[in-house]
Amino acid sequence: MTTATFTTGRGTGTGRVRLAHGEDWLSVCDRALLTPGRGVAVLLPDGDQAAVFTDRAGRVYAIGNRDPFTGAYVLSRGLLGSAGGRPFVASPLLKQRFDLATGVCLDDEGAAVPVFAVRAD
Amino acid sequence: MPEPTFDPSATTAAAREATRNAHAHSAVPTIVVVGHGMVGQRFLEALADRGLTPAAGAARVVVLCEEPRPAYDRVRLTSYFAGQSPEDLSLVEADFMDRHGIELHLGDPATGVDRAGRTVTARSGAVFAYDTLVLATGSYPFVPPVPGKGARGCFVYRTIEDLLAIEEYAKGAATGAVVGGGLLGLEAAGALKGLGLATHVVEFAPRLMPVQVDEGGGAALLRTVQDLGLTVHTGVATQEVTVGGDGAVTGMALSDGSSLAVDLVVFSAGVRPRDQLARECGLAVGERGGIVVDEECRTSDPAVFAIGECALAADGRVYGLVAPGYEMARAAAEVIAGGRSAFTGADLSTKLKLLGVDVASFGDAHGSAEGALDVVYSDARAGVYKKLVIGRDGTLLGGVLVGDADQYGTLRPMTGAVLPVAPEQLVLPAGSGGGPVALGPSALPDEAVICSCHNVTKGAICEHTALPEVKKCTKAGTGCGSCLKVIGQLMPPPADAGLCGCFPYSRSELYEIVRTLEVTSFAELLDSHGREEARGGDGCEVCKPTVGSVIASLAPTVGASGYVLDGEQAALQDTNDHFLANLQRNGSYSVVPRIPGGEITPEKLIVIGEVARDFGLYTKITGGQRIDLFGARVDQLPLIWTRLVDAGFESGHAYGKSLRTVKSCVGRTWCRYGVQDSVRMAIGLELRYRGLRSPHKLKSAVSGCARECAEARGKDFGIIATAQGWNLYVGGNGGATPRHADLLAQDLSDAELVRLIDRFLMFYIRTADRLERTSAWLERIDGGLEHVRDVVVHDSLGLCEELERLMADHVAGYRDEWAETINDPDRLRRFVTFVNAPDAPDPSVRFVPERDQIKPDLELLAGPVLAVRTLEGTAS
Ligand code: SRM
Ligand SMILES: Cc1cc2nc3c(=O)[nH]c(=O)nc-3n(C[C@H](O)[C@H](O)[C@H](O)COP(=O)(O)OP(=O)(O)OC[C@H]3O[C@@H](n4cnc5c(N)ncnc54)[C@H](O)[C@@H]3O)c2cc1C
Ligand code: SF4
Ligand code: FES
Numbered sequence: 001m002t003t004a005t006f007t008t009g010r011g012t013g014t015g016r017v018r019l020a021h022g023e024d025w026l027s028v029c030d031r032a033l034l035t036p037g038r039g040v041a042v043l044l045p046d047g048d049q050a051a052v053f054t055d056r057a058g059r060v061y062a063i064g065n066r067d068p069f070t071g072a073y074v075l076s077r078g079l080l081g082s083a084g085g086r087p088f089v090a091s092p093l094l095k096q097r098f099d100l101a102t103g104v105c106l107d108d109e110g111a112a113v114p115v116f117a118v119r120a121d
Numbered sequence: 122m123p124e125p126t127f128d129p130s131a132t133t134a135a136a137r138e139a140t141r142n143a144h145a146h147s148a149v150p151t152i153v154v155v156g157h158g159m160v161g162q163r164f165l166e167a168l169a170d171r172g173l174t175p176a177a178g179a180a181r182v183v184v185l186c187e188e189p190r191p192a193y194d195r196v197r198l199t200s201y202f203a204g205q206s207p208e209d210l211s212l213v214e215a216d217f218m219d220r221h222g223i224e225l226h227l228g229d230p231a232t233g234v235d236r237a238g239r240t241v242t243a244r245s246g247a248v249f250a251y252d253t254l255v256l257a258t259g260s261y262p263f264v265p266p267v268p269g270k271g272a273r274g275c276f277v278y279r280t281i282e283d284l285l286a287i288e289e290y291a292k293g294a295a296t297g298a299v300v301g302g303g304l305l306g307l308e309a310a311g312a313l314k315g316l317g318l319a320t321h322v323v324e325f326a327p328r329l330m331p332v333q334v335d336e337g338g339g340a341a342l343l344r345t346v347q348d349l350g351l352t353v354h355t356g357v358a359t360q361e362v363t364v365g366g367d368g369a370v371t372g373m374a375l376s377d378g379s380s381l382a383v384d385l386v387v388f389s390a391g392v393r394p395r396d397q398l399a400r401e402c403g404l405a406v407g408e409r410g411g412i413v414v415d416e417e418c419r420t421s422d423p424a425v426f427a428i429g430e431c432a433l434a435a436d437g438r439v440y441g442l443v444a445p446g447y448e449m450a451r452a453a454a455e456v457i458a459g460g461r462s463a464f465t466g467a468d469l470s471t472k473l474k475l476l477g478v479d480v481a482s483f484g485d486a487h488g489s490a491e492g493a494l495d496v497v498y499s500d501a502r503a504g505v506y507k508k509l510v511i512g513r514d515g516t517l518l519g520g521v522l523v524g525d526a527d528q529y530g531t532l533r534p535m536t537g538a539v540l541p542v543a544p545e546q547l548v549l550p551a552g553s554g555g556g557p558v559a560l561g562p563s564a565l566p567d568e569a570v571i572c573s574c575h576n577v578t579k580g581a582i583c584e585h586t587a588l589p590e591v592k593k594c595t596k597a598g599t600g601c602g603s604c605l606k607v608i609g610q611l612m613p614p615p616a617d618a619g620l621c622g623c624f625p626y627s628r629s630e631l632y633e634i635v636r637t638l639e640v641t642s643f644a645e646l647l648d649s650h651g652r653e654e655a656r657g658g659d660g661c662e663v664c665k666p667t668v669g670s671v672i673a674s675l676a677p678t679v680g681a682s683g684y685v686l687d688g689e690q691a692a693l694q695d696t697n698d699h700f701l702a703n704l705q706r707n708g709s710y711s712v713v714p715r716i717p718g719g720e721i722t723p724e725k726l727i728v729i730g731e732v733a734r735d736f737g738l739y740t741k742i743t744g745g746q747r748i749d750l751f752g753a754r755v756d757q758l759p760l761i762w763t764r765l766v767d768a769g770f771e772s773g774h775a776y777g778k779s780l781r782t783v784k785s786c787v788g789r790t791w792c793r794y795g796v797q798d799s800v801r802m803a804i805g806l807e808l809r810y811r812g813l814r815s816p817h818k819l820k821s822a823v824s825g826c827a828r829e830c831a832e833a834r835g836k837d838f839g840i841i842a843t844a845q846g847w848n849l850y851v852g853g854n855g856g857a858t859p860r861h862a863d864l865l866a867q868d869l870s871d872a873e874l875v876r877l878i879d880r881f882l883m884f885y886i887r888t889a890d891r892l893e894r895t896s897a898w899l900e901r902i903d904g905g906l907e908h909v910r911d912v913v914v915h916d917s918l919g920l921c922e923e924l925e926r927l928m929a930d931h932v933a934g935y936r937d938e939w940a941e942t943i944n945d946p947d948r949l950r951r952f953v954t955f956v957n958a959p960d961a962p963d964p965s966v967r968f969v970p971e972r973d974q975i976k977p978d979l980e981l982l983a984g985p986v987l988a989v990r991t992l993e994g995t996a997s
Binding site: 028033036037041042043047073079080084092097 | 622644654655658659660661662665666689691692693695696697700704706707708950955956957958963964965982
């Protein structure tokens with residue numbers, strides 16, 4: 001798990017989405033499977049879960065799927081939005097927002113989720 | 122801070138030693154507080170506000186607390202039974218003591234005070250020297266001296282520990298009794314009932330709550346309390362608690378010769394000030410108890426103060442309410458800090474929700490002033506009683522409100538002023554000729570006290586422009602909360618009525634834009650009508666579902682897809698709409714098939730049972746006359762719905778801001794009183810409006826006669842049968858702010874009824890704000906009910922034809938979302954947990970057994986459960 005996110009390209013919908021996992025890049029899915037403004041959940045080899053999103057401009061982000069406020073693995077099902085140009089996801093349970101680039105909770109500075117590096121060819 | 126007048130010659134050797142020690146540690150004076158209850162904590166906060174703390178280098182502060190936990194909200198004690206944990210009730214911020222350097226000794230009560238030596242001894246043996254001593258020891262529950270009062274199964278109701286003990290004992294009990302029918306007694310009785318006990322209330326006075334309400338109010342209260350299933354015995358005293366061979370309670374003998382078999386007894390026969398410590402050290406106490414204090418809250422020893430329920434205030438009263446205690450805390454802190462302040466008395470106004478019944482009394486509620494006149498409205502059947510006491514000169518002196526205390530917030534601050542309208546108009550119910558006149562807070566003078574817990578005036582509140590600011594700067598609204606509604610009405614409407622940071626328009630304005638420009642895409646709307654800085658962005662969690670809902674409401678009219686998950690629409694929906702199911706706390710979903718009117722065939726019931734069994738779902742009958750199946754994983758939803766759709770079920774839209782259920786009573790077909798076929802009408806209406814997207818959820822009900830078994834007046838649109846046809850009521854609400862629906866039109870034919878509802882709903886959808894139920898909408902819009910009636914009955918805006926057409930479009934365009942989903946492989950693709958492992962079930966969704974069914978494995982969801990951010994954020 002790394003703490004920075006870097007995204008490439010604003011691909012047109014072909015190619016694969018990959019997620020940094022340890023030394024490797026884990027192949028997640030075809031880019032076409034991502035709906036702008038929504039997320040998908042990814043099962044990691046160690047049993048953990050990540051949430052991968054794409055925004056309207058085609059940028060891809062990945063954070064941990066576990067909502068730290070409830071313990072449920074649901075962040076991938078939240079709504080994506082942007083505030084001051086920064087993308088966030090609002091947890092579908094109690095609606096706390098998490099910055100997709102840093103993982104920091106915008107409504108409670110004490111909370112954060114991990115961020116994964118992603119690549120979309 | 123008074124100069125420490127320390128005189129070593131008058132002390133014992135030990136105390137001298139201790140005192141010297143204490144002073145050796147700090148050059149600053151020491152304040153010792155005995156008792157860390159509600160008032161003790163408020164006193165500490167008042168010290169901190171004045172910089173009189175160790176952290177500020179101004180004093181040493183030591184607190185002796187008898188209970189095992191820091192101060193908590195005793196007023197809300199009973200909410201423990203409603204699921205609040207002791208931590209939720211805490212009044213002390215986690216780092217409060219550390220931040221201010223205050224020494225708090227939990228579970229270590231003071232056992233003696235040496236006034237000459239200025240020391241306090243604690244049970245642990247520790248001795249603390251003081252320069253100033255503050256007693257905040259509160260009260261103890263009075264237990265009448267009846268034989269058997271100490272038996273196993275006898276309790277009092279004062280601390281969290283009391284509640285834990287009652288809860289534990291109640292597990293083995295079936296029947297309980299509360300001795301005392303006052304405010305606390307009724308609260309305790311409600312708690313026993315909630316614990317599943319058949320509950321008796323025994324009150325010595327001839328009526329319930331004798332202190333707060335008068336005879337008429339007592340009668341209304343009695344009626345309502347009995348309707349809730351409590352057995353009330355008034356005018357009788359408890360003579361003995363009978364005890365079995367094992368030392369446990371078996372019953373009670375009453376003064377009228379009768380007896381009650383009970384397993385558990387709670388004494389709630391009043392409280393007495395805890396003044397023993399003060400008595401023992403020779404401070405003056407009142408004849409009937411209470412530590413005598415002057416207006417500065419100083420006792421007969423100038424170095425000792427007493428505040429809260431243990432004090433006998435300068436006006437000769439012992440106050441058993443928290444607000445006067447807070448006033449005393451503030452006054453004492455101010456005086457100790459070297460300022461001037463006085464507590465000269467407080468008013469005893471209270472507003473409570475007892476067992477779900479609103480009860481309020483304020484000012485001279487018993488009309489004891491000479492020449493006072495009562496204006497009374499009483500409806501014992503509805504359990505409503507309202508009395509205003511009016512002085513000779515027309516001023517409002519006080520009042521009692523039972524069953525409906527909405528006006529408390531505006532009436533109490535008017536006490537002492539001449540009412541701007543005739544008092545009768547204020548007590549008469551809605552719908553009766555002439556009344557009621559809603560007296561807005563704008564009618565109040567600036568000096569009117571709006572928040573009585575914190576003594577904050579209208580003037581002070583109006584210096585601020587938003588509620589959070591008011592709370593922070595004045596503390597108003599942070600006590601009992603009964604003033605919040607009025608504070609809200611005093612706040613100016615926000616300068617920019619925009620929906621969120623992305624749109625400068627309200628929901629209804631966006632509706633008009635979408636409708637007239639026939640916008641079918643969120644991105645298009647954001648880029649053309651969003652705020653400059655938000656254009657090109659992604660929107661947010663507020664505007665996306667709102668715009669999604671507006672487009673869905675207008676879909677057939679503007680030419681958008683009727684299916685809410687098509688194309689860009691999919692990205693706008695909250696997770697519930699996205700999966701056409703309701704997200705639960707562990708990430709699983711619930712499934713609610715539509716059961717129109719609550720009518721269901723045995724075959725269909727069996728299908729639901731089989732589906733629930735085969736998928737291992739938790740099954741519960743809902744409050745909306747249908748069946749909810751909980752615990753489905755995302756990937757199971759299509760399989761479950763394939764079976765349900767095959768059996769003829771449709772989506773119940775439990776997830777959408779849309780029509781929920783149209784409840785119905787059984788009606789004329791079976792019921793001996795019924796005058797119309799309520800089931801037929803309910804089914805017809807539910808099928809007509811199913812799937813209609815709206816600003817908030819919509820609920821309805823149809824009752825077959827005036828007995829109203831379907832609770833239609835609690836619904837957004839409710840229908841009650843008459844001998845001539847149907848009466849239509851609108852704007853009802855259950856939930857957090859219940860409201861009875863208002864009569865819109867009477868004796869309608871079937872066709873007239875449907876036409877009016879069509880217009881009403883479309884007018885609401887067009888003009889309401891996001892997440893605004895019809896009740897709040899009706900109260901907000903200019904002209905209220907009258908205006909709505911003009912528009913939808915008399916067509917004053919010439920809109921009706923269009924409203925009817927919009928509804929006709931909806932009805933014609935309706936298609937079941939689940940049937941459409943399972944028949945389309947593209948749409949089904951989203952129903953996997955993991956995009957990279959479509960066949961893997963979600964390992965984080967697991968269950969444990971409970972009562973022969975499943976429940977979420979909460980152990981698995983370790984991590985703190987935090988408070989809900991906003992109610993309005995919830996999905997339905
Ligand atoms: C299942 C049910 C409780 C039950 O076990 O009986 C229920 C469950 C929920 N209610 Fe309710 N309500 C249920 C009947 C009610 C009723 C009773 C009724 O409809 O007759 C009320 C009061 C009547 C009313 O709405 O005026 C009710 C007032 C609320 C409220 C407060 C609404 C308000 O205006 O104050 C909310 C919160 C909200 O909507 O913001 C709420 C919200 C919810 C949500 C959706 C909260 C959420 O977002 O997770 C719950 C999830 C349902 C689910 O399936 O996952 N529920 N809820 C009932 C479903 C009825 C149905 O068949 O559709
Ligand atoms: C169920 C219930 C409902 C209520 N509802 C309302 C309401 O709706 N509105 C309202 O205004 N009021 C209500 N009250 C009353 C309100 O709780 C009290 O007025 C308020 O708590 C008084 O505060 P206090 O600090 O004076 O006393 P308390 O909160 O009782 O605190 C006194 C503390 O001092 C401790 N103590 C006593 N002796 C010693 C000693 N020798 N050494 C150390 N510690 C000691 C006690 O253990 C206690 O913790 C309610 C009370 C109860 C029990
Ligand atoms: S409302 Fe009237 S018709 Fe319907 S069940 Fe009740 S008593 Fe019978
Ligand atoms: S009146 Fe109790 S909080 Fe304002």
